[in-house]
Amino acid sequence: MTTAAPGNTGDARTDELRARTAAAFGSLRSDLERLVRIPSVSNSEFDQAHVAASAEAVADLLRGAGMDDVRVTSVGAGRPAVIARRPGPPGAPTVLLYAHHDVQPPGDEEHWHSAPFEPTERDGRLYGRGAADDKAGVIAHVGALRVLADDLPVGVTVFVEGEEEIGSPTFVEFLHAHRDELAADVIVVADSTNWAVGTPALTTSLRGLVDCEVEVAVLDHAVHSGMFGGAVLDAPTLLSRLIATLHDEAGDVAVVGLVRAPDPSVDYDEAAFRADAGVLEGVRLAGTGPLTARLWTRPAISVIGFDAPRVATASNTLTPRATAKLSVRLAPGQDPAAAMDAVREHLLAHAPLGAQVTVRDGEAGKAFQAPLDSAAMQAARWAFGQSWGTEPVDIGVGGSIPFIADLLEVYPSASILVTGVEDPDSRAHGADESVHLGELEKVVLAEALLLERLAARG
Template sequence: MSDPLNLRARVSQLFPALREDLEALVRIPSVSAPAFDQSHVAASAEAVAELLRGAGLDDVQILTAGGSRPAVIARRAAPEGGPTVLLYAHHDVQPPGNRTDWESDPFIPTEREGRLYGRGAADDKAGIIAHLGALRTLGEDLAVGVTVFVEGEEEIGSPFFVEFLTAHAALLRADVIVVADSANWKVGVPGLTTSLRGLVDCEVELTTASHAIHSGMFGGPVLDAITLLSRLVATLHDDAGNVAVAGLAHAPDPTVDYDEADFRADSGVLDSVTLAGTGPISARLWTRPALSVIGFDAPSVALSSNTIIPKATAKLSLRIAAGQDPAAALAALRAHLESHAPFGAQVVVRDGELGRSFQAPVDSAAMRAARAAFEQAWGTPPVDIGLGGSIPFIADLLEVFPDAAILVTGVEDPDSRAHGANESVHLGELEKVVLAEALLLAALAEQG
């Protein structure tokens, strides 16, 4: 792929201003979780809309559907015979968590060693900047139609996504969809996400008695609910750490593997901790089920008393392999929990979120254009990667727009720590992401 528009020089010239725009977005605490002030989500949508107006898009709207958080749709019509490309990102962010875990304020963008730290700096306000930067770089040379769709509730599971797509389908219909909400293989090596695990979650409540009882008077014949729930949770994995729930599928192993030393460095797992499961690390991350306890309700240590606890609840998060039906996976998990109730305890499973997986065609015309664009931007070919995390709305996009080609690209790297403390984006990589997207849009225009 040639670069007749000298896009690399343009991106370099524009990047300082793009960084300032990213910093301004990070300063807005746009947490979409209902316990937080939603006026900040509205302010974030307004800020994104203003940036897109400044990028030359002439039809910019802030829209909702049902009870959704505000989303931004900005459009520029395709030239005669040209394709339309939908550029997706989201402007809402995760809660910051414990502020003491952050080395700097989560909503004051701070640079350290070439990385910009702050909540949303990577996930996914950098995705907004990738789209914005590509549009500014191409300017009047943009030869495709563009619709930018910046969602406002991805971090709470996009509960109104299908309703939003259906309500605004005429505005969002496109030939190619670029989702900037994934990751690259590592700093210096780009990645194209070709598979995403699906998501199932549920709550399991275990009860042993009608009320709390004195641990001295009744302890011995009666085990507390926390102990029994712990025993139940322990049945979910075998001795090697593989998920032990019957009926869960595996997809084929990836063609690349994740070096164990790199994985340990990227994840921060302690040297003394043995990695769970068997087989390639990349398969354990991308193409096999993974099951975690992400919440546990029981009396805190500070509020504890000498009583045998009669009830405890855990929230389970199950990532499922591409191709597995989420409802079938949830049924398998429920059957396992109910059949492994220890000591005859009462077990009740409450269904939670269901998110479908995604498997991309690896040799479509759009994918070939993306591979060439990424290789030119980084100087090395992209790696086909999976993602252990789930982006269920991608399946929703395919359901509403079945003829669209979907490309899942990323602004993160293994050290971005999205959702965690000290989230960051590598500024040098973000500049390459902007260049790659500009090259991709130029290539799609050539494809027609």
């Protein structure tokens, strides 16, 4: 089978690769099912032998996809990652394909309709922990390599991480240890989402992140609520009042110093959003302006943890201290350090009734904004449009992928493309996580087309 000449990749070649993808997809689905059956939870509370087994399984898939140099490796106490390399023709660009093989814990298995680590198909979707995030991303890379086979027109390096779900703690160290091996002209990160089933997307922005713990203290010890209640408010009440200052009456963030980026050009249908998010009937949505702006280009503050006495073990006393963990999502263009300063200053300035407020800084991650007109982005738009038969939508993502900023720091001249294997109903990290099998097949074809297009554009 011959490859179309550079610059002449067209509908006939697309049809040829589409047929190859369809022929290969049955085995790719079986490979995904085998990966899902490995409970590769990177959280240290779980058996890390499964993470090692998952890395070896990914390495075997890449060897079978024609990669020449495949090995499982790690740095320090990091989880095992897989690096695979295959050189391209002289003068061809090198493309780094990224995914991760570790997964989130399954959570309460009673909330799943099928066992989380037993892949199950229902209505064209494959359910299981990691079926979407991000073992489908691994299969997208493996599939594109199989589809192109001996026609691979670019140099390819595959990097499949094993600790993304615990914050990639050794990512920067790993990049520096393997700087030359992982160097590339274009980096494809297959760990995002599409706009909808039937409509592809390219993720052009990601919010940044800071988090912190805020503690409110009012007493040096617990006291009887009947004897002292009324003159002293307990710490959970005052912490709740402090948290309430973070938003205005409409639900917009009220912290001075947190910036907004321009509104996106597309918007989310409110009914579809409510269904996708599982918003209960009667609950009003927070904030003002376009939904996509609230989700992608404006800050958001959430309480993701709260330490106070449990109801089941509570005594009839005034609680002296209470702590909340805040997750703050940052608009593209916001400096994380400046954002943390703004949040800290707000919390300290709004201490209720003179309560002692302590803020402890946590994780920080930079936002990402991709150039919209780079040669790599143009190639991706073409490839995804060919695969789906409809133009991709430029989207932002409200979540953060902090390691993208690390990639740009180590490889500042590389073009980064963030592509999707998920859709709004994938429920990544939650119960009944799934991938739409028809969409995954389109992702495989799109990536094969992208690799050819990148070769054609040099």
